[in-house]
Amino acid sequence: MPTRPILRTSASGTRLTWADRPxxxxxxxxxxxxxxxxxxxxxxxxxxADGSRVEHRRSCKIENREIPYEQVCRG
Incomplete structure (x- = not known):
């Protein structure tokens, strides 16, 4: 059954509402x-392979040495 609009009157005035709401x-x-x-x-x-902890070191490929965190930036 399709929904059909009806007019309702309230204290604020007449407004159009739907009779059947899905x-x-x-x-x-x-x-x-x-x-x-x-x-x-x-x-x-x-x-x-051997169960040892993996370390993540910051190293410079050109100088082949470890670099402190303060000297690392994004780029």
Missing amino acids: EIWIRVPIGLYAATEEHPARLHEIHV
Whole structure:
């Protein structure tokens, strides 16, 4: 059945409204889970072959030496 406009009168005056307003209902399933265990945050990168920690060094390719953080900029 198509919607049809009708005139309604209120205290503020006459206005055009729709007699049949379509309603849309959407159900979204939500699952809630309780935290049962604590897991430590693993923030270190590890070399897979031998298990040693990976270091990230700032080095200059031209001078072939490590550079302090204060001398590094973007460009």
